[in-house]
Amino acid sequence: MKTLRDVRLSTNPDPRCLCVLLLDTSDSMNQPEGDKPINRLNEGLRTLQMDLLEDPLARRRVELALVTFGKGGVQVAEFELGHAKLITELGIRNELFVEARDFIPPTLSADNGTPMSSAIHKALDLVRDRKDQYDSEGLPYYRPWVFMITDGQPTDPPNEVESAAKRVHETDNEEAKGVVFYAVGVPPQVDMGTLARISVRQPTMLQGAGSFKALFLWLSRSQRMRVHEQVGTQHELDRVEIGG
Amino acid sequence: MRTQGHGHDRSPTGRWRVLANSVAGTSHKERDRQCEDHYTILRHPGGALLLALADGAGSATRAREGAEYATRVACEAAADMLTSQGEPNDVDAWRALLQAVLQKTRGALESLIKIAPARGDEPVPAENSSDALNATDQSLLLPPAGLSLQEYDTTLQCVITTEQWLAAAQIGDGAVVVQHTDGSLQAVTWPDHGVYINETRFITEYGYLQWVQYVVRKRPEIRGIAMFSDGLEFAALHFKSHQPYEPFFTPLFAFAAQADVSEEYLTAKLADFLESEDVCATTNDDKTLILAIHPDEESS
Numbered sequence: 001m002k003t004l005r006d007v008r009l010s011t012n013p014d015p016r017c018l019c020v021l022l023l024d025t026s027d028s029m030n031q032p033e034g035d036k037p038i039n040r041l042n043e044g045l046r047t048l049q050m051d052l053l054e055d056p057l058a059r060r061r062v063e064l065a066l067v068t069f070g071k072g073g074v075q076v077a078e079f080e081l082g083h084a085k086l087i088t089e090l091g092i093r094n095e096l097f098v099e100a101r102d103f104i105p106p107t108l109s110a111d112n113g114t115p116m117s118s119a120i121h122k123a124l125d126l127v128r129d130r131k132d133q134y135d136s137e138g139l140p141y142y143r144p145w146v147f148m149i150t151d152g153q154p155t156d157p158p159n160e161v162e163s164a165a166k167r168v169h170e171t172d173n174e175e176a177k178g179v180v181f182y183a184v185g186v187p188p189q190v191d192m193g194t195l196a197r198i199s200v201r202q203p204t205m206l207q208g209a210g211s212f213k214a215l216f217l218w219l220s221r222s223q224r225m226r227v228h229e230q231v232g233t234q235h236e237l238d239r240v241e242i243g244g
Numbered sequence: 245m246r247t248q249g250h251g252h253d254r255s256p257t258g259r260w261r262v263l264a265n266s267v268a269g270t271s272h273k274e275r276d277r278q279c280e281d282h283y284t285i286l287r288h289p290g291g292a293l294l295l296a297l298a299d300g301a302g303s304a305t306r307a308r309e310g311a312e313y314a315t316r317v318a319c320e321a322a323a324d325m326l327t328s329q330g331e332p333n334d335v336d337a338w339r340a341l342l343q344a345v346l347q348k349t350r351g352a353l354e355s356l357i358k359i360a361p362a363r364g365d366e367p368v369p370a371e372n373s374s375d376a377l378n379a380t381d382q383s384l385l386l387p388p389a390g391l392s393l394q395e396y397d398t399t400l401q402c403v404i405t406t407e408q409w410l411a412a413a414q415i416g417d418g419a420v421v422v423q424h425t426d427g428s429l430q431a432v433t434w435p436d437h438g439v440y441i442n443e444t445r446f447i448t449e450y451g452y453l454q455w456v457q458y459v460v461r462k463r464p465e466i467r468g469i470a471m472f473s474d475g476l477e478f479a480a481l482h483f484k485s486h487q488p489y490e491p492f493f494t495p496l497f498a499f500a501a502q503a504d505v506s507e508e509y510l511t512a513k514l515a516d517f518l519e520s521e522d523v524c525a526t527t528n529d530d531k532t533l534i535l536a537i538h539p540d541e542e543s544s
Contacts, residue, residue, distance in 0.1 A: 002499045004517040009479040009526065010489035015441040056525070138484060140441040177439070226442065228269075228528040229302055 015140040017062045017227050018097070018130055019219070021045075022123045024150035025070030028189055029110035037151055037186055037212075038110040044216035045105035051220035052100040058224040059101035065126050069119035069150075071111040076122065079103075097130060100223075116154035117164035120198070123148075124167055127179050142226055144179050147219060151186035153194055165198040172200045184215060259539050260293045260405065263500050263511050266532040267518040269475060280307045281473045281532040284315035288326050292406045294319045295534055299418060299473040301397035301446060310396030313356065314349050314447060318402050321348040331406055338460040342413040345402060346456060350447055357391040397446045401433070401471055405536070410466055412459040415452055417444040418532075419481060420459070421488040423468035423497050429488045432459040435477050444474070467538045468497040475531035479523055500535040 029038040052058050066077035066084060077084035079098040084106035127144045134141045154161050171178030183195040183203040195203035206215060268279035280300035287293055296315035300307025322345045332338045399416025410432075412420050417435035424430070436445050436455060445455040470493060472480060482489045500510060517523065518531045 001505060002495065002502055004496070004499055004513055006495035007499075007517065008489070008491035008495075009522055010482050010492055012478050012481070012483045057528070140437070140483070142442050143440045229442065 013139055014061045015142060015227070016130075016134055017058075017142045017223055018065065018127065018144040019062060019223055020065045020067060020123045020126055020144065020146045022067050022069070022119055022146055022148040023108065024114060024116070024148075024152065024186070025068045025072075025108050025110045026114040026152055026155075027070070027111050028114075028152045029070065029186075036110075038108060040212040041149065042105065042107050044212035045108075047213050048216040048220050049100070049103050049105050051217055052103070052223065055224045055227075057227050058220075060099065061227040062100040062223045063097045064100060064103055065097050065123075065130075066106070067119050067123045067126065068108060069115050070113070071109055073112070074115050074119045074122050076126070077106065096126065113155035114150065114152045115156050116148075116150060116198075117156040117160040120146075120148070120164040121167065124171065124179065143177060145223075146179055146181045148181070148183045148199075149186065149215075150183070150195070151190050153189075153191035161194065161198070168198055169200055259291065260287075261500065261503075261507065261537045261539065262293070262295070262534065263507060263514055264532070264534040265511055265514045265518060266530065267515060269527070269529040269531070270524055279530045280311055281475070281530040282308070282311040282315050283471075283532055283534055284319045285534070286319040286323055288323050290326060290331070290406075292323075292326055292331070292404055293536060294322050295401075295403040295405075295469075295471055295536065297401045297418065297471050297473060297532055297534060298447075299399045299416065299530070299532075301399075304395050304397035306395045307398060309356075310353060310398040310448065313353060313396070314398050314400050317352040318345055318349045318400060321345045322402065322404055326404075331409070332411075333408075335460045338409060338411040339458050342402065342404075342411055342458055342460075343453070343456070346400070346413060346415070346447065346453070349400065350452060353396050353448055354393060356396060357393055393448045397448045399444060399473075400447045401473075403469060403471055403536075405463055405466075405469065408463050410459070410461045410463045410469070412457075414457045414459075415445050415447045415455050417474040417477065418472050419477065419488075421470045421472075421480070421493060422461070422466045423470075423493065424465050425467045427494070429490060429493050431481065431486075431488045432461065433457045434486065435474060435481070467540070468501070469534075469536040470496065471534040471536075473530065473532040475527050475529035476518075476523070476533060478526035496535065497537065501537045503539075 023041060025038065030036050052062055068075050068086060072086060073088065075086040075088055076096055078087050078095045080095065082098060082102040082104040123146045127146060168181050170176060172181045181199055182201060183199040185192050185195055185203055185205045187205060192203055192205060262285055264283055264285060266279055266281045266283065283297045285295055296318040298311035298314040300311035304310060325341055325344060332341050399418065401414045401418055401420060403412045403420060412432060414420065414433040417437060419431050419435055420433045421429055421431050437443060480489055480492050514533065518533060
């Protein structure tokens with residue numbers, strides 16, 4: 001009798017689920033001294049890594065990129081064997097993206113002002129160029145995310161802030177559907193008004209530094225759901241859900 | 245004789261053997277959600293076999309109802325047309341029948357949102373409909389304010405086979421693969437994903453008719469049909485070459501064609517297969533597979 005044991009499953013490249021982490025590493029992330037947000041942020045990155053690793057499908061399909069603004073100006077992580085090295089890079093290479101299973105969270109440190117607008121442009125450039133790569137290689141992919149966390153206000157000139165906001169609006173809307181852009185504010189100094197102008201989706205305020213972990217857990221679970229889910233499930237970043 | 249949902253067809257008089265099964269995705273079980281795939285199998289008294297498969301969208305609140313209703317209406321509409329008009333005998337006539345089936349189905353889904361009370365809003369006809377629209381083509385009008393047709397978002401795949409013809413129409417993802425009498429395989433429809441892998445087209449969206457894939461083939465050269473939802477795409481298709489994966493389908497059809505084994509047994513084995521670790525490793529989505537084998541090809 002013939003059985004289904006003879007059935008072989010096809011192999012197809014994993015669809016890519018890109019999430020660009022856009023992180024504030026300005027000097028204010030060192031305050032308060034006793035409980036630095038930058039330390040909490042680093043813990044959050046570890047939470048993200050550990051949670052993604054638990055999911056066999058997510059760790060293959062989710063890929064991360066890292067853009068920081070603050071220390072060193074605007075920097076992008078270049079990954080080698082999973083380890084991140086922050087550089088002021090030029091050009092798009094594969095090393096700027098790391099699969100979740102290879103990701104080794106860097107230890108970020110903070111300094112300087114907040115060139116948020118330039119960093120937003122950089123993150124959107126990464127998304128655009130990576131999508132071009134996917135298309136030229138015939139790789140299926142999910143709608144990329146840009147996930148921004150900031151505790152202050154941008155120190156770029158106002159017209160640059162406007163240009164960053166415009167670009168986000170041009171790509172994150174029902175027609176273009178180019179990207180999903182989430183903005184999260186870290187109290188107490190964050191300017192939520194500016195975030196609301198930049199982001200199409202309502203920005204979220206962290207309920208205190210303790211909720212970095214919950215935030216990154218939410219992010220990980222969202223990516224995990226995306227790679228598993230049926231078509232079209234929505235995600236809402238709910239302030240209540242991630243409250244500290 | 246008709247069966248729907250997750251039971252297989254038990255008609256003793258039908259000529260085609262049909263095995264079908266649906267399993268809920270493991271992520272759905274974890275979240276205590278029901279399977280949102282739905283299928284209907286209907287054997288027309290004139291001998292035609294009618295199959296319909298629909299996959300409700302995860303974002304839609306009434307996805308399951310949408311999928312269920314769509315497959316049921318599609319099969320009934322096709323059956324009614326075959327009864328009243330007889331079997332089409334050329335490609336154009338089959339296409340017209342398929343389109344009429346889809347329009348009937350779409351109309352039926354729209355009527356659901358008119359029956360269900362809107363949140364205090366009265367239904368409003370779309371004042372700004374294009375002049376080019378045929379006044380009788382109600383299905384292109386925007387739904388009334390209040391309850392949205394999106395809540396019933398679903399894909400739809402329909403297959404009608406007679407002795408002489410195979411006709412199929414698909415809006416959305418999943419695929420229909422046929423096996424020819426010489427054993428060769430062909431995907432007669434292909435998953436419609438747009439830009440992003442987790443997006444697709446729905447019969448409930450505006451301008452749905454532009455997204456239909458139509459197939460009309462001569463049936464005698466076909467001995468087997470496989471129809472499946474997007475949960476099986478990764479396992480069954482080879483994307484780069486745009487082909488069905490032969491080592492998946494050939495043993496599957498051979499398995500289904502065993503005339504000396506009961507359909508109940510084969511269907512149960514099919515469920516085990518759909519729930520197997522290897523298949524689930526590619527996705528936690530709902531998986532539905534319908535296999536139809538022409539009796540001339542059954543072997544023992």
